[in-house]
Amino acid sequence: MISFICSAKDRSGFPQTEKEVVFVGRSNVGKSSLINTLYKKKLAYVGKTPGKTKLINFFDIDGRYTAVDVPGYGYAKRSMEEAVQFGRMMDDYFARKDKIALVIMITDVRIGLTADDEDMKGFLDSHELPYVIIANKTDKLSNNQLMNSRHKLYKDMDNVIYVSAEKRRNIDQIYEAIDLHLPYSEG
Ligand SMILES: Nc1nc2c(ncn2[C@@H]2O[C@H](COP(=O)(O)OP(=O)(O)OP(=O)(O)O)[C@@H](O)[C@H]2O)c(=O)[nH]1
Numbered sequence: 001m002i003s004f005i006c007s008a009k010d011r012s013g014f015p016q017t018e019k020e021v022v023f024v025g026r027s028n029v030g031k032s033s034l035i036n037t038l039y040k041k042k043l044a045y046v047g048k049t050p051g052k053t054k055l056i057n058f059f060d061i062d063g064r065y066t067a068v069d070v071p072g073y074g075y076a077k078r079s080m081e082e083a084v085q086f087g088r089m090m091d092d093y094f095a096r097k098d099k100i101a102l103v104i105m106i107t108d109v110r111i112g113l114t115a116d117d118e119d120m121k122g123f124l125d126s127h128e129l130p131y132v133i134i135a136n137k138t139d140k141l142s143n144n145q146l147m148n149s150r151h152k153l154y155k156d157m158d159n160v161i162y163v164s165a166e167k168r169r170n171i172d173q174i175y176e177a178i179d180l181h182l183p184y185s186e187g
């Protein structure tokens, strides 16, 4: 069974979990959409305007692991107060890095990795956190444009999974990546 555990804005609200798969990325790349597609349920709030997800949301996935939806980074229209709170919330979250089984970094296939994404990648590398990169919204590109994006925007990197959350394209590859990073469990 898949169920919502809680939302939290700082460490006082984080639940007791063991293995987390966390979805990060710039605002509006489709983190919440991808979570809903992966788990076939309207778990996370999807919005037309960036900055929709404001708290860290925890979901129990079949008792196997915890999926975590976090607010997007690189969203300029936050107020100063919001930006400070956002930074603190993410610091609190990543301080528990021993719990993180896999980071799923989502990007927009039409944009590739931005400076914010490169910062996040540097952070993940320096903390030796395992991650995969998702290039989402492939339904917005033709096959030719997609080839161009792979080559030019993603430099043919081999840990990129090209998907469409909206059209359920290549979603199985994400399940495989998650399974690979969880200790073996039955069922
Ligand atoms: N065409 C297309 N649109 C998508 C896809 N995935 C998400 N979207 C759209 O992109 C917009 C943002 O989606 P969200 O899932 O709310 O994005 P988010 O990354 O959670 O955004 P924040 O919570 O603001 O950080 C929505 O209008 C979605 O419908 C996709 O695969 N294809």
Ligand SMILES: [Mg+2]
Pocket (backbone or CB within 6 Å): 031, 032, 033, 044, 045, 046, 052, 053, 070, 071, 072
């Ligand atoms: Mg969201």
